[in-house]
Structures are given as structure tokens and as C-alpha cells.
Amino acid sequence: MFDVIVVGGGPVGLLLAGELRLAGVEPLVLEAAAGTERRRRSLGLRSVNARSTQTLALRGLDEPLAQAQEAQFKELTDSGSADLVAFLARAVRDGQIRGHFAGLPLLTEAPGKADYFLLKQHLLEQVLADWAIGLGAEIRHDRQVTDISDAGDHVLLTLAGGRTLEARYVVGCDGGRSTVRKRAGFAFPGTPPTMTGRTAVATLADPTLVASDLRGPGGLVNLSLVPGEIATIEYDGGPEERDEPMTAEELQASIRRVSGVEVKVSDLEVGIRYSDNTRLAEPYRKGRILLAGDAAHVHSPIGGQGLNLGIQDAANLGWKLALVVKGQADEDLLDTYTAERRPVAERVLRNTRAQVALMRPGAQVDALREVLAETLELPDAKRHFIAMANGADIDYAPHSAHPMVGRFLPDVELHDGRGLLIGLNTNTDDRVRHAGKPAPDGLTAALVRPDGYVAWATSSGDVTGLTDALTHWFGRLSSG
Numbered sequence: 001m002f003d004v005i006v007v008g009g010g011p012v013g014l015l016l017a018g019e020l021r022l023a024g025v026e027p028l029v030l031e032a033a034a035g036t037e038r039r040r041r042s043l044g045l046r047s048v049n050a051r052s053t054q055t056l057a058l059r060g061l062d063e064p065l066a067q068a069q070e071a072q073f074k075e076l077t078d079s080g081s082a083d084l085v086a087f088l089a090r091a092v093r094d095g096q097i098r099g100h101f102a103g104l105p106l107l108t109e110a111p112g113k114a115d116y117f118l119l120k121q122h123l124l125e126q127v128l129a130d131w132a133i134g135l136g137a138e139i140r141h142d143r144q145v146t147d148i149s150d151a152g153d154h155v156l157l158t159l160a161g162g163r164t165l166e167a168r169y170v171v172g173c174d175g176g177r178s179t180v181r182k183r184a185g186f187a188f189p190g191t192p193p194t195m196t197g198r199t200a201v202a203t204l205a206d207p208t209l210v211a212s213d214l215r216g217p218g219g220l221v222n223l224s225l226v227p228g229e230i231a232t233i234e235y236d237g238g239p240e241e242r243d244e245p246m247t248a249e250e251l252q253a254s255i256r257r258v259s260g261v262e263v264k265v266s267d268l269e270v271g272i273r274y275s276d277n278t279r280l281a282e283p284y285r286k287g288r289i290l291l292a293g294d295a296a297h298v299h300s301p302i303g304g305q306g307l308n309l310g311i312q313d314a315a316n317l318g319w320k321l322a323l324v325v326k327g328q329a330d331e332d333l334l335d336t337y338t339a340e341r342r343p344v345a346e347r348v349l350r351n352t353r354a355q356v357a358l359m360r361p362g363a364q365v366d367a368l369r370e371v372l373a374e375t376l377e378l379p380d381a382k383r384h385f386i387a388m389a390n391g392a393d394i395d396y397a398p399h400s401a402h403p404m405v406g407r408f409l410p411d412v413e414l415h416d417g418r419g420l421l422i423g424l425n426t427n428t429d430d431r432v433r434h435a436g437k438p439a440p441d442g443l444t445a446a447l448v449r450p451d452g453y454v455a456w457a458t459s460s461g462d463v464t465g466l467t468d469a470l471t472h473w474f475g476r477l478s479s480g
Contacts, residue, residue, distance in 0.1 A: 001166045001168065005028050006020075006027055008175060009031025010173065010310075011125055012310035020137070020322050021137045023450075034141050043270075045120060048065065050098065050115045051394065059131065065127055068126070072120060076226065095112035101385050146179065157170065191353075195275055203228065205266045206264070215365075232258050234257060235360050276352070278300065278349050278353060285335070285337060300355065300356045306348075312394070328474070404442075420434075422448065424466075443457055444460060455472075456470075
């Protein structure tokens with residue numbers, strides 16, 4: 001029997017597997033697709049926002065990501081996208097780019113720390129897979145889960161072909177149409193799609209006939225900075241045949257409707273469809289079965305927040321699940337996963353719905369976008385939108401007596417995945433390490449969780465509440 005089976009080998013499942021292994025748990029990752037298939041469908045560039053970059057830096061993964069990004073930028077430059085790639089590379093390196101809101105750029109005024117990445121998803125997956133495998137995690141491709149059931153003291157999974165596996169816990173990281181979520185009976189309420197997005201590796205017979213347009217007469221058309229990729233979005237109620245292979249004729253018709261230009265798609269290698277179907281699981285855990293990433297929440301990809309929402313799910317869940325699996329904490333600790341992460345997802349779903357509305361063609365939306373663009377020039381408004389788009393406004397304890405509790409503490413050393421006690425030398429066991437440096441400015445002492453969030457803090461030296469915080473987040477310590 002496995003400690004934890006993670007269903008889904010995308011970025012969320014891989015990060016979760018690494019987190020579990022770092023904490024001493026034996027995870028198995030089951031990915032339905034072959035590795036080559038995942039890479040083939042790695043279309044467009046994914047944004048790893050500031051908070052996710054900070055989270056990955058806790059594990060020393062920021063440098064491998066930077067190297068992968070630089071190699072990618074060079075390849076894109078060599079492929080003929082030099083001007084746009086050069087601008088993006090410079091903005092990323094200078095720490096000025098912070099994403100966009102419905103296509104309205106979110107840029108800082110002055111260069112700062114480079115903590116935002118743009119790279120293809122398979123490159124991110126390779127960095128995470130190398131890390132997880134290096135820690136001892138096992139990843140099996142071409143393993144499709146067809147059924148799942150909670151047997152009370154373990155979970156039974158059925159694979160295509162009839163083979164069964166058992167695990168103490170299962171986490172579904174298997175995407176928006178999650179088999180784990182459906183077979184385990186999680187409620188998934190929300191709103192139906194209103195748009196159809198298409199992205200494909202395709203060739204236009206005459207690429208000079210159409211130019212990228214964020215809001216053309218019929219929607220969006222984007223001749224991606226990734227050579228050979230073309231994307232469209234139409235506000236037509238959502239795709240009818242999402243699973244059918246995309247054809248050159250389908251993409252050609254979409255480009256014509258969106259741009260109003262008669263073009264011919266002479267070749268199509270691979271294509272995907274997506275929508276703004278927006279739903280949120282209730283809750284994220286049922287017994288020994290949990291959900292993370294798109295299995296727990298789906299929404300429009302406009303704004304690039306879905307990947308980052310899933311990364312933060314994995315970072316929040318991994319250390320908690322490991323403590324429970326090892327018997328060092330009660331199962332109640334897993335309830336904090338839904339309590340902390342679901343409100344964050346609710347905010348993301350709200351702002352992605354707003355972004356879809358702001359992308360629609362029309363004079364009224366034009367006016368609204370102009371008003372919002374003016375608003376974003378106000379420093380406080382710009383800071384608010386940048387924080388929202390980058391997960392920097394997350395507060396897991398908004399009513400705490402100390403303002404730092406529930407907030408992320410950057411620039412701490414948590415490569416070993418343990419908690420950190422800064423500024424004190426109280427007895428703990430190996431679940432919490434003592435920092436060999438003073439607390440940050442404004443704090444006398446702080447207890448930092450493995451995901452970088454502050455569990456307890458004091459600015460006066462009063463240690464009231466520390467023991468309770470240690471017990472709540474790390475279980476009863478053997479020598480505390």
C-alpha cells in the first residue's frame with residue numbers, strides 16, 4: 001500500500017509529490033498521458049507569478065526555472081520572434097512585468113527583483129519532475145485511473161485494464177475533468193461556458209493577411225510569440241465538441257469569424273480547445289480523497305492565474321498531508337486545507353469572470369476598459385491589481401491579533417521542508433528547525449510554516465500562543 005497516490009503528473013501533481021517526499025512520505029504519481037504527449041500539447045507560455053516564484057524559491061527551484069527560461073528565450077529569439085521576445089525577456093529580468101488584467105498590462109514603474117517567469121509548461125514540469133525524482137518520488141506515465149473508492153482505512157484505485165492499487169490517501173491533480181473528483185462524488189457547482197478558445201500549432205498560407213488583435217470584431221486572434229502557434233477566442237457559448245481532434249478547417253473558420261479576413265490554414269499539427277466554464281469543488285476533501293489544482297477549480301485562463309492557484313494548493317497541502325500520514329498530526333489538520341485555499345480560489349474565479357467580461361467586443365466594454373486603464377495609473381490601484389494577480393494579497397488569518405500571522409514571509413531558508421522558528425530557541429523536535437539569525441524587522445520572533453506562511457509572531461517578545469501554534473500546525477511535538 002502506498003502512503004499517497006497523486007493522480008495527475010502536471011505541475012501541481014509533481015510539486016505535491018516533491019513536497020510529500022521532502023517530508024518523508026512515499027508518494028506515487030500516476031499520469032494518464034505518455035511524457036511525449038504532454039510535451040506535444042504544451043502550447044503557449046505559462047506565467048509563474050511572484051508568489052509562486054517565491055514559493056518555488058523556498059525549495060531552491062527558482063534558479064533551475066531561470067535557466068530553463070533563458071534557454072527558451074534564446075530559442076524563441078533564434079526562431080524569429082526577436083523583438084517581442086527581447087522586450088519580454090528584459091521586462092522579466094528587470095522584475096517589471098507582473099502579468100495583465102484582461103490584457104491591460106501590469107508593470108512596475110522601476111526595475112526590481114526578478115520574481116516572475118514566462119515559460120512553456122513542459123519546461124516547468126521538467127524542473128519539478130527532476131526535483132521530485134531526485135528526492136525519491138516515483139512517477140508512472142500512461143496510467144489512467146478509471147475508478148476510485150474510499151474504503152475507510154484506505155483508498156482503492158482502478159486503472160485502465162483492471163489493475164487495482166491501494167493508498168492511505170489519494171489526491172486528484174488530474175485537471176478540470178478530473179476522474180477522481182467525479183468518481184468520488186465531489187460537488188462542483190459554478191457557471192457554464194460563454195466562450196470558446198482555440199490554440200494550435202498551425203501554418204497560414206499567407207501569414208501577412210492577419211495580425212494579432214486582442215479585441216477584434218469577433219473576438220481575439222493571436223499569432224503567438226511562440227513561432228507556429230495561433231490562438232483565437234470567440235464569445236459563442238463554449239465548444240460543442242471539445243474532445244474531437246481540431247482540424248485546419250475549424251481553426252481557419254474561427255480566424256475568419258474573429259478577424260473578418262479570408263485566410264487559409266494550410267497545415268495543423270495539434271490543437272486544443274478551452275472555455276470559461278467556472279466551477280469550484282465543495283469541499284476539497286472527502287475522507288481520504290483530496291483535490292488540488294484544476295481538479296478543484298476551473299475558470300477562464302485569461303490572466304494566467306490557474307497554474308499559480310494550483311501551485312499554491314500543492315504548497316499548502318503537501319506538508320500537512322505528510323504530517324497526518326506519518327501520524328504526527330491529527331486529520332483535523334487537513335480541514336485547514338479547504339478552509340485556507342477555497343476562499344483564495346473564490347477570489348480568482350471572481351476576477352477571471354470579470355476579465356472575460358472586459359475582453360468582449362463592444363462600445364460599452366471599450367469605455368469600461370478605458371476607465372479601468374485610467375484607474376490602473378493610480379499607484380494604490382495598480383498595487384492592488386498587481387497583488388491580486390500575483391497572489392501577494394493572500395492572508396490565511398485575516399483576523400489574527402498580529403498582522404503578520406497568515407501572511408507570507410519571503411526570503412527565508414526552507415529548502416528542507418520543515419517549519420522554522422526565528423528569534424527563539426524553544427525546544428521542538430525535528431519538525432521545526434531553529435533559525436540561526438534574528439527575526440525580520442518589526443518582529444521579535446516568528447514561527448514559519450513549511451509553505452512560507454507565518455503561523456505565529458510577536459513584536460514584543462511575549463511568547464503567548466506559541467505552544468498552541470506549534471501544536472495546531474505541527475502536532476504534539478515529542479520534546480516540546
